[in-house]
Amino acid sequence: xxxxxxxxxxxxxxxxxxxxxxxxxxxxxxxxxxxxxxxxxxxxxxxxxxxxxxxxxxxxxxxxxxxxxxxxxxxxxxxxxxxxxxxxxxxxxxxxxxxxxxxxxxxxxxxxxxxxxxxxxxxxxxxxxxxxxxxxxxxxxxxxxxxxxxxxxxxxxxxxxxxxxxxxxxxxxxxxxxxxxxxxxxxxxxxxxxxxxxxxxxxxxxxxxxxxxxxxxxxxxxxxxxxxxxxxxxxxxxxxxxxxxxxxxxxxxxxxxxxxxxxxxxxxxxxxxxxxxxxxxxxxxxxxxxxxxxxxxxxxxxxxxxxxxx
Amino acid sequence: xxxxxxxxxxxxxxxxxxxxxxxxxxxxxxxxxxxxxxxxxxxxxxxxxxxx
Numbered sequence: 001x002x003x004x005x006x007x008x009x010x011x012x013x014x015x016x017x018x019x020x021x022x023x024x025x026x027x028x029x030x031x032x033x034x035x036x037x038x039x040x041x042x043x044x045x046x047x048x049x050x051x052x053x054x055x056x057x058x059x060x061x062x063x064x065x066x067x068x069x070x071x072x073x074x075x076x077x078x079x080x081x082x083x084x085x086x087x088x089x090x091x092x093x094x095x096x097x098x099x100x101x102x103x104x105x106x107x108x109x110x111x112x113x114x115x116x117x118x119x120x121x122x123x124x125x126x127x128x129x130x131x132x133x134x135x136x137x138x139x140x141x142x143x144x145x146x147x148x149x150x151x152x153x154x155x156x157x158x159x160x161x162x163x164x165x166x167x168x169x170x171x172x173x174x175x176x177x178x179x180x181x182x183x184x185x186x187x188x189x190x191x192x193x194x195x196x197x198x199x200x201x202x203x204x205x206x207x208x209x210x211x212x213x214x215x216x217x218x219x220x221x222x223x224x225x226x227x228x229x230x231x232x233x234x235x236x237x238x239x240x241x242x243x244x245x246x247x248x249x250x251x252x253x254x255x256x257x258x259x260x261x262x263x264x265x266x267x268x269x270x271x272x273x274x275x276x277x278x279x280x281x282x283x284x285x286x287x288x289x290x291x292x293x294x295x296x297x298x299x300x301x302x303x304x305x306x307x308x309x310x
Numbered sequence: 311x312x313x314x315x316x317x318x319x320x321x322x323x324x325x326x327x328x329x330x331x332x333x334x335x336x337x338x339x340x341x342x343x344x345x346x347x348x349x350x351x352x353x354x355x356x357x358x359x360x361x362x
Contacts, residue, residue, distance in 0.1 A: 169350035
């Protein structure tokens with residue numbers, strides 16, 4: 001259908017075709033294609049009519065969310081939220097809840113998740129209800145309400161017996177929770193169950209990274225390195241820059257190499273640009289530790305000052 | 311009295327090293343566990359909405 005309109009000279013119709021292509025590229029996780037269509041769409045925004053503007057903003061919000069630029073995604077989706085007649089506002093609430101959860105704005109995330117959940121329940125969209133519950137579970141985990149988070153996770157596992165990709169996410173999150181509680185063996189067991197269920201290879205580096213981290217924590221350096229190398233290979237294959245960097249830092253730590261330059265020149269600029277304050281904080285802690293061990297107290301002082309301001 | 315002071319000094323020194331050692335371990339542990347951004351959230355909704 002899109003090819004039928006591909007050569008249309010009317011810029012408004014051309015823009016709709018481009019937006020459809022952009023949407024499809026996002027759906028297929030094809031970041032390169034998506035970027036190309038996004039740039040094309042940007043040049044034609046003057047031809048947007050009122051009806052399409054909201055749709056354009058929604059797609060741009062989604063595009064930036066998937067690329068990890070949460071602030072930009074938020075700007076677009078907040079504009080959609082203002083449109084009073086948008087027919088699927090619960091989906092915008094759902095997206096806002098996802099973004100706020102990733103930004104650690106947990107009260108806002110919970111507020112939007114519950115708002116979305118209310119409409120999904122009324123519409124009997126149970127798949128989306130489960131997704132909202134998963135966000136709520138993650139938020140409880142982040143608020144250190146572990147029992148409540150576990151209760152939600154187990155309910156999802158009970159309800160979604162055949163949804164393997166969702167179960168993989170829940171197992172991953174249960175592993176994370178046990179890791180936080182210091183039960184490394186149990187954490188690794190859940191991470192491994194998650195990996196078995198993950199059908200898309202591209203989603204594996206995150207869980208593999210956590211397994212490697214857990215083995216490093218247990219001082220099982222050989223195992224930690226093997227897993228980290230496996231994760232790094234996959235992260236590079238699927239151009240997952242975030243986990244490529246995280247795994248690279250972990251490998252430097254496992255093999256007792258200097259982390260200073262890599263964190264300062266590669267890791268911190270990348271995560272700062274993405275507005276990922278959690279990762280920046282984690283790297284600052286790592287560097288401060290490193291400076292402390294090498295008695296570079298002045299550098300440690302300046303880093304900690306930066307930590308306070310994040 | 312002399313021995314008491316000596317014993318006290320040794321105890322305080324040992325206590326100091328124990329506390330320092332523990333705080334370093336605690337800091338390392340926190341760094342390694344710091345996984346706040348590694349959760350698995352559900353996917354965004356993949357629905358195209360112009361079919362009004």
